[in-house]
Amino acid sequence: MHDDILSHYSHFxxxxxxxxxxxxxxxxxxxxxxxxxxxxxxxCDEVQTALPSLHLALHPHPLAPTRSLPNPQTLRFxxxxxxxxxxxxxxxxxxxxxxRLTCGLQAFLAHVRSSHPVDKGIWLxxxxxxxxxxxxxxxxxxxxxxxxxxTSSSNPLSPASIAALSAALRILPESATPPPRGKAPxxxxxxxxxAATAKLRPAADILDRLRWDAALGGAAAYTVGYHDRFDGIxxxxxxxxxxxxxxxxxxxxxxxxYVKRKRDDHIVWWREGRRDELxxxxxxxxGSSSDGDQSA
Numbered sequence: 001m002h003d004d005i006l007s008h009y010s011h012f013x014x015x016x017x018x019x020x021x022x023x024x025x026x027x028x029x030x031x032x033x034x035x036x037x038x039x040x041x042x043x044c045d046e047v048q049t050a051l052p053s054l055h056l057a058l059h060p061h062p063l064a065p066t067r068s069l070p071n072p073q074t075l076r077f078x079x080x081x082x083x084x085x086x087x088x089x090x091x092x093x094x095x096x097x098x099x100r101l102t103c104g105l106q107a108f109l110a111h112v113r114s115s116h117p118v119d120k121g122i123w124l125x126x127x128x129x130x131x132x133x134x135x136x137x138x139x140x141x142x143x144x145x146x147x148x149x150x151t152s153s154s155n156p157l158s159p160a161s162i163a164a165l166s167a168a169l170r171i172l173p174e175s176a177t178p179p180p181r182g183k184a185p186x187x188x189x190x191x192x193x194x195a196a197t198a199k200l201r202p203a204a205d206i207l208d209r210l211r212w213d214a215a216l217g218g219a220a221a222y223t224v225g226y227h228d229r230f231d232g233i234x235x236x237x238x239x240x241x242x243x244x245x246x247x248x249x250x251x252x253x254x255x256x257x258y259v260k261r262k263r264d265d266h267i268v269w270w271r272e273g274r275r276d277e278l279x280x281x282x283x284x285x286x287g288s289s290s291d292g293d294q295s296a
């Protein structure tokens with residue numbers, strides 16, 4: 001049944017660990033991976049409580065891209081998402097569902113990071129994805145000691161973290177955005193052939209890498225431009241960006257428009273223009289990453 005998750009589900013919650021070098025994955029303590037699996041089981045329970053119209057199923061093993069073993073640079077926990085009513089498949093693509101799951105994943109990711117920090121050579125992200133967003137050549141199970149699969153009877157996250165996750169999953173989508181009064185969005189240039197369908201790394205991946213990859217200068221070196229409902233495009237320093245959905249200044253990631261480097265105002269990621277200079281996705285731009293997997 002667990003292997004059927006990859007073929008029987010069209011939508012997934014994906015928790016991804018990226019490592020800075022191929023040898024890093026083998027140095028991740030197996031108990032940490034088992035703890036992440038417990039966190040994912042908790043996430044399933046909370047999502048199904050907050051959105052009872054959804055059914056979730058967790059693949060019990062961390063997964064590595066095919067032919068990347070024994071030293072993968074990427075590991076994923078995948079949770080299949082399906083409607084509880086088989087004839088309600090459209091629910092999975094509904095904006096309300098995507099918004100609530102995305103907000104919940106942001107809160108989940110923030111509390112996972114703060115509860116169990118990992119080495120600087122490893123960074124985490126979490127996304128709501130479709131099967132088309134996953135690598136086309138499939139996965140292999142990342143081997144773990146059998147003893148590390150034991151399920152703990154205690155919650156892997158604190159009661160406060162669980163409450164924050166529950167609240168994030170119940171965030172109501174925003175109403176239609178009124179005309180902006182402030183800064184106008186950047187003009188979108190004509191796209192080359194094929195650019196409209198080229199996959200663009202999501203804002204979550206970009207902000208994660210800028211926070212955790214010291215070679216890029218750190219979060220304080222970048223500015224995030226996002227869509228405000230009343231003031232148009234608003235800019236904020238990345239090191240002031242709030243990831244906790246219960247914070248008064250929390251901003252959902254789907255409102256991020258661009259990320260730029262402060263020292264020269266150079267845009268390194270731009271949603272509307274499909275530009276990504278960190279990973280080279282979308283229209284490209286000579287990404288600075290050697291990681292060829294652009295679907296995570």
